[in-house]
Amino acid sequence: MSQHRNPPGFARRFQPPYYAVIFTSQRTPGEAGYGAAAAQMAELAAQQPGYLGAESARDGDGLGLTVSYWRTMEDIAAWRRQLEHATTRDQGRAQWYSHYELRVARVERAYGWDRQDDGAADPGPDYDLAP
Amino acid sequence: MSQHRNPPGFARRFQPPYYAVIFTSQRTPGEAGYGAAAAQMAELAAQQPGYLGAESARDGDGLGLTVSYWRTMEDIAAWRRQLEHATTRDQGRAQWYSHYELRVARVERAYGWDRQDDGAADPGPDYDLAP
Structure with a gap:
């Protein structure tokens, strides 16, 4: 079933259609308990029905993108x-x-590429799972 | 027309529907001309028909998310x-x-919030422009 495993930091490659929540945010300076609360929220999200994964990065200026993936709009x-x-x-x-x-x-649509797969011009869909 | 201006780093708030390309990537170590090429690509993208903006962040481990926004799938x-x-x-x-x-x-769907708008429980849509 799962031929393919994405590296750490990446959500699994599900077959569309599914849904994404794109959250772009600018952090204020200072910690104010953010790290612990963010970790708690991520853990809580992962327990929700229909949760498919999330990807997140924040740069040195405090601008961050988090995309979480879900099975349905209802989820x-x-x-x-x-x-x-x-x-x-x-x-x-x-x-x-x-x-x-x-x-x-x-x-x-969803595609991916891994250095280990190179050689194929475009490896194309190679889904982990239907969502 | 434009009641609302997003801060630096954010795309403008367009009224859906429109399209997003979510690109999540893990950088290899080393620069290898990446910064200059990425800037050039961003500039080229911004000149394309249907381009609505982009948001991007990369963390200290080299995991990055870039979301670019487009008017149509054809674009x-x-x-x-x-x-x-x-x-x-x-x-x-x-x-x-x-x-x-x-x-x-x-x-x-698209929403946003700014510290200056606070007081409203949820300011809701306040679009810059139709796409």
Whole structure:
């Protein structure tokens, strides 16, 4: 079933369609408990129904992108409701970010490449799993 | 028309639907001309028809996310063909990355928040422009 394993930091390669939440944010200076809360949120997200994985990077200027992947829009809505219950969201907004943009998108195509696969002009889809 | 301006590093807030290319990559160690080529590619992308903006971050371990936004799937396909002509793509694959994942997605919802807007529970859509 799984011919293919993505390296650390990458979500698994699921067969579209599935959904992505693209969260781009600018951190305020200072830690203010952010690291622990972010880790807790990531752990909580991973336990939600329909969660398929996430990828995240933040640069030295505090600009970060996190993309989480979900089976359906309903799974994303349920996660959002879960977040509303947690205080973390409002706390985060007030303390940790100066600005963010959030986009929900339907993934229609997915490809990947690994150095070990090279030689093929374009290895194309080689999915881990249907979502 | 434009009530709203996003800070540096953020794409403008367009009204969905539009399209996103989510490119997650692991850089190899060493510069090998990457910075200059990446800047050149970003500049070239910005000149393409249908380009709506991009957001990008790479962390200290070399894991990076770049999301570029486009008006239509056809615009993305045209940009991809443009890339095929450029040698940069193959060079990049061979030299600069150990792994990447590329996803094309249709943005269906977009929200944002800015510290200056706070007080509203959820400021909701406040688009710069229709795409």
